Amino acid sequence: xxxxxxxxxxxxxxxxxxxxxxxxxxxxxxxxxxxxxxxxxxxxxxxxxxxxxxxxxxxxxxxxxxxxxxxxxxxxxxxxxxxxxxxxxxxxxxxxxxxxxxxxxxxxxxxxxxxxxxxxxxxxxxxxxxxxxxxxxxxxxxxxxxxxxxxxxxxxxxxxxxxxxxxxxxxxxxxxxxxxxxxxxxxxxxxxxxxxxxxxxxxxxxxxxxxxxxxxxxxxxxxxxxxxxxxxxxxxxxxxxxxxxxxxxxxxxxxxxxxxxxxxxxxxxxxxxxxxxxxxxxxxxxxxxxxxxxxxxxxxxxxxxxxxxxxxxxxxxxxxx
Numbered sequence: 001x002x003x004x005x006x007x008x009x010x011x012x013x014x015x016x017x018x019x020x021x022x023x024x025x026x027x028x029x030x031x032x033x034x035x036x037x038x039x040x041x042x043x044x045x046x047x048x049x050x051x052x053x054x055x056x057x058x059x060x061x062x063x064x065x066x067x068x069x070x071x072x073x074x075x076x077x078x079x080x081x082x083x084x085x086x087x088x089x090x091x092x093x094x095x096x097x098x099x100x101x102x103x104x105x106x107x108x109x110x111x112x113x114x115x116x117x118x119x120x121x122x123x124x125x126x127x128x129x130x131x132x133x134x135x136x137x138x139x140x141x142x143x144x145x146x147x148x149x150x151x152x153x154x155x156x157x158x159x160x161x162x163x164x165x166x167x168x169x170x171x172x173x174x175x176x177x178x179x180x181x182x183x184x185x186x187x188x189x190x191x192x193x194x195x196x197x198x199x200x201x202x203x204x205x206x207x208x209x210x211x212x213x214x215x216x217x218x219x220x221x222x223x224x225x226x227x228x229x230x231x232x233x234x235x236x237x238x239x240x241x242x243x244x245x246x247x248x249x250x251x252x253x254x255x256x257x258x259x260x261x262x263x264x265x266x267x268x269x270x271x272x273x274x275x276x277x278x279x280x281x282x283x284x285x286x287x288x289x290x291x292x293x294x295x296x297x298x299x300x301x302x303x304x305x306x307x308x309x310x311x312x313x314x315x316x317x318x319x320x321x
Contacts, residue, residue, distance in 0.1 A: 049089070094120055094130040099137060100166070106139035110146050113138075117153040131157040137166040138198070143173050147180035155184055163201070164193040166214070171197045192226075202226060
């Protein structure tokens with residue numbers, strides 16, 4: 001009688017059991033060298049890497065409308081090149097939260113803002129300690145939700161120093177802004193650049209030393225909310241990059257508002273933009289449009305820089321000195 005053949009099902013089961021037994025046998029650990037990049041750009045000292053990345057242009061504070069272009073993507077690409085560069089560049093990437101794109105829709109700006117905030121506060125909360133500057137363009141898209149999340153995340157950035165909010169045609173509702181920032185405190189903030197619709201942020205910044213209004217200036221409110229203010233400016237046309245002086249644009253400030261500057265005990269620089277000439281009666285100083293009391297220049301000011309026209313004489317500057 002011929003031997004009975006094993007069924008195909010049993011044969012497959014036996015083969016699979018044998019295969020499993022082979023996999024359970026421990027394999028010897030790899031003792032060879034691990035592939036590590038020991039040459040090239042990524043092995044430069046951290047100091048040199050940071051010096052290199054510092055030459056990537058950053059948005060100035062305050063910024064011109066033509067400058068509204070985030071460099072976040074450029075910095076992020078550097079951190080994604082390899083593991084070594086990621087360790088060096090990751091803190092630099094998240095030093096700034098920026099959502100600025102020319103001709104971007106309100107929805108895309110709001111979505112990008114929420115995405116970046118989620119990364120540094122939810123996905124990896126350790127990144128929140130790196131954030132020092134926030135440059136954002138707020139819109140009216142899902143205003144109440146976005147503003148509430150924005151205010152919540154700002155409170156988590158314990159090293160935040162500067163916030164710059166840009167004016168948009170579809171600006172957020174003032175009521176939503178007030179509700180979102182009510183009872184919030186950002187004690188580390190030192191520099192604030194905001195339009196008038198974001199005035200509700202100032203009560204949350206008691207340590208602010210520099211306040212710049214990019215639309216209608218609110219002098220009295222600034223003084224009341226920021227007792228440590230040292231530099232105050234309002235502008236429609238910003239100074240050129242690299243000028244380390246604070247200024248007031250006469251085209252936005254009338255005599256009455258500028259007179260309130262007398263109540264700023266520590267303001268020490270005012271920079272005029274536009275035509276200025278020596279007053280006839282030594283009591284007032286006239287710009288191209290407004291009359292400013294002479295005494296404004298005599299109180300707590302250590303520097304006055306007049307620029308913008310060619311007919312400003314040295315005699316006039318000597319008169320103000």
